[in-house]
Amino acid sequence: MKKGHDQGKHKYGMVIDLDKCTGCGTCMVACAAENNVSVRPDESDKQRSIAWMLLYKIDNGKEFPDTETSYFPRPCMHCDDNPPCVSVCPATATKIDYNTGIVSQIYTRCIGCRYCIAACPYHARTFNWWDGYFPKGKGLDRYLSPEVSPRMRGVVEKCSFCHHRLMRAKDQAYAEGRKELKEGEYITACAEACPAQAISFGDLNNPGHKVSRLSKSPFAFRILEKLGTNPKVYYLSTKDWVRKMADNYLPGEFKPVSKASASADKKTTLQGG
């Protein structure tokens, strides 16, 4: 049943330029603040900590001073072809909308079986082991946004591409008598917050949008492409060692991008210590 993928009107997607990404974590904080993500006193237990957007730190495995690190911001990939989480959900709590390409998560339908967490190859889903931490008298519930419902224990949550922002942008367009959104009217909180403008967001189906142009760059790639999930989150990096980390390659299988512009980015490190 190959339904609607290309007939769907919009295919919202993201392109993250890892050369620009500074690893500052603003995307993570912006995401958590925008989406009422619970913060607990101990966030150092990464098995239990909830993050829709998660920053991974990677390195090239070399010794000082040739070691080099980079970062991977990882939202939900919003897989376009049969998202593994959607097909396993027994409660129909997660669906893909072929008109936008967004993979949704409906908390009130979720029965907390965590089948989707097991199915997701990107670790993009997290489970609420506790209710949100908003002790009485602390007043921290005062910053909660009414646009995203706070979750309770026992449900799974994940990145929604800030779906409520799409609703907001559509309302605005409707009020102005328009049916179509302009580029930039709907962007996710992480893309808006990124101080280095590393994250672009838009409609991959619209050739005029920056994301559709960037996603065709020779340096563009996606994580675990071989699985055939067709993620709508693309990455850009001119560094071979970074691109190589995105999938499991057999020896000799990885093909470096041979472009003149790539050589300009060759990094050198001086001996020291």
Added chain:
Amino acid sequence: MELSRRNFIKFVAGGAAGTALSPLPWKLTDDIAIWTQNWPWVPDPSTGEFTNVNSVCNLCPGGCGISVRKVDTRAVKIDGRTDYPVNPGGICPLGMGGLQLLYNKTIRYPGPMRRIGPKGKGEFVMITWDEALDILAKRISNLRKKGMPEAVAAVDGNQRMSTMSVMVERLLTSVGSPNYVTTPSIDDTYLISNLLLQGTDGPMSYDLENADYVLSFGCGLLEGWGAPGRVMNAWGLWHDSAGKTRAKIVQVESRASNTASKADRWVASRPGTDAALALGLAHVIIKNGLYNSRFINNFSFGFENWTSADGKDHVGFKSMVLDKYSPDQVAKITGLNPEDIVSLAKDFARAKAPIAIYGKGKDDLDGGVYECMAVHILNALVGNINKPGGVLINDPLPLSRLPEIKQDAIFKQGLGKPRIDQAGSLQYPFAGSLINNLTNKIIKSPKSPVDTILIFSANPVYTLPDGGAFKEALEKIPFVISFSPFRDETSYMADLVLPDHTYLEKMVDVVWPTGLQYPFYGLSKPVVEPLYNTRNSGDVIIELSKRIDSTVQSAFPWENFEGVLKARAKGLFKAGGLVTYDNMNPAWERKKYGNGSKHNYTSFEEMWTKIKAGGLWYQPVHGFDGWEGLFKTPDRKFEFFSKRVQLAVDEYAGKTTYKTALKNMGITVTGDQVCMPHYEAVSSDVNMSAYPLRMMPYEMINLASGWIPSPPFLYKTIFDNQLKGDLSFAAVNPKTATEYGLKQGDRVIIKSPAGEVEAGLSLSDGAMPGIVYLPLGFGHTAYDEFLRGKGVNPNEIIDAEKDPLSGHSVWWNTHVNLVRI
């Protein structure tokens, strides 16, 4: 019907099939999900009208524009502003998490407090503002009556030149005390360096966006140096292959920080050797004739050997550098390869718009003055001063001066006394304030020379790299007053807390973010009504002055703090600047004929209303690129040989001996080198066999380490090899760990002459062998369950040396030992 086995199975199977075909199970799972989620304790955020309020972030001196989304009266989200020159759109993680500081009741003071428990415990009772102000006013006026106004001191953590900082200094001056000290900032180092080399008193202005080769000596470009929103935006521009501003970034730093890792080239030289490396690069540039001879010949002094008026021959900068800083000599000091030093120098000198910038991580600690000068010399050598992509020379922001203060007898008597911290004395002629000296004086005196200390926008107990000395000093000071809105470590030591509003509840100005290349003034405004019974410290100072006495009151003739802001802003009106920003016309883009610099107001009141609405005033980057009349040194030239240093040393030597003068100033060289930037190995009398390793604190953009606490959101971004549970981790090179028989995850005690802390060990190839790197920002003993007791604060074991010439603290050279637990 008989219930046979067959029938029973039929019934069960049929029932199961029937139920499965009916909507019942699906309806039930759905309902169970809903029923089990409707608990009264799950918050249900109230809704209402959505609005956006524009303001300016004041959590660091960066001054990024923010837009706060509100639902009715509640603020629910902070976003960056695209119509703001400093940060076109983005902000940093700290600014993003600001609402958790505003709304977290348990880390804020609900009103004025008086201490009831022992110092440091944080036990207070709430009193009225009337009582609080009376207690403080009485204390100060009694000291004035006793003729010892100098026993009042203030620690000010507000940004240099901001109106709050002018107010605090003015309060001290009008009371008659010279003991106004500031918390450290790299701005102090910049000011001294600019004064000595250029004779200018403006802020350091790095034209980063227009540079095509950025040689950064330790600036944490991606760790929060300068205005993070601006610097990270520049980072995006530099790496935008479509843009024409593509630049090459080189980072000089011992650790693979984010900046070093993401830079095009990482130069891993030993910490504290920046001056040697810079002078080594100068050596190569001079030797290969790559310097700008027009600049050197016409606009500089002291490059070649010279003869003074008294007929004495002096060594020029060129001879000194050629003699002492060859690549081989520098390689020994820095640990780099000589060939790499040569190639780096050539790359730098051959770039179109190279800039050498100096810093130490974030900008909230001091740097070394000779180091900063040595780095800036590189810009002079290639003539990239006041040119696009270089270091610009600007006057200070044209704010009006406040009226002179009326002087009474007490005033003269108090201000006539020397500063306790000796800043500006013969020994420390260039320092504006030296908080470490104040601390030491208090600790060493049998009775504290300070009776009453006022602490504004600062948490020195936590932030000072002094091995816990400031806390010891506070224990000795009879009366401590904190103006912090937060329950921080310093206010826990206070006898009286007069809480300020947080930055989202008040109007306050941002004066020229660190490193920005064009004149900029930001103004925040109250985004929400004050949540608690707090007051703007500016207003409190005015009210306090009325209660002290009429002389002090006469120094504050304004009705409220906004009156003071307005009085200073008059100068901005005279200078003329823009009060709205169009992001198609970036402030850093040079326009030949001042495109877009026409302002849209006719009166001061109109300008002020517009500044209040937009939160900004700025002048686009100036197009001036000449060198005539630029330098204000005694020679009107860029001084490779600083005559100001010569004068200062001679004056001090006249009072004692030349040798003693140099020794007390911390200078180990003699002769003409003293007046030129040179490398000073940090001297230390520490027993190297007891403390064979060195500890350096490191900063992160995603963890606040200044007086503002981290919003809990930030802890989501901290990796579990930096903090796990209550244990923070020291990063150590695997080779060093092997030498000590240690492995990943071991618990160790890090011991320095100043104390010891316990940490986990995280092996990292990004760490230089022989150095222990501790993250800065953990180890709070105050605040709430989100921050308290998590990790350790490296400041507690820092054994600081003194920087030559300035007397600032050298916090990057603590000798330590590792002991496995």
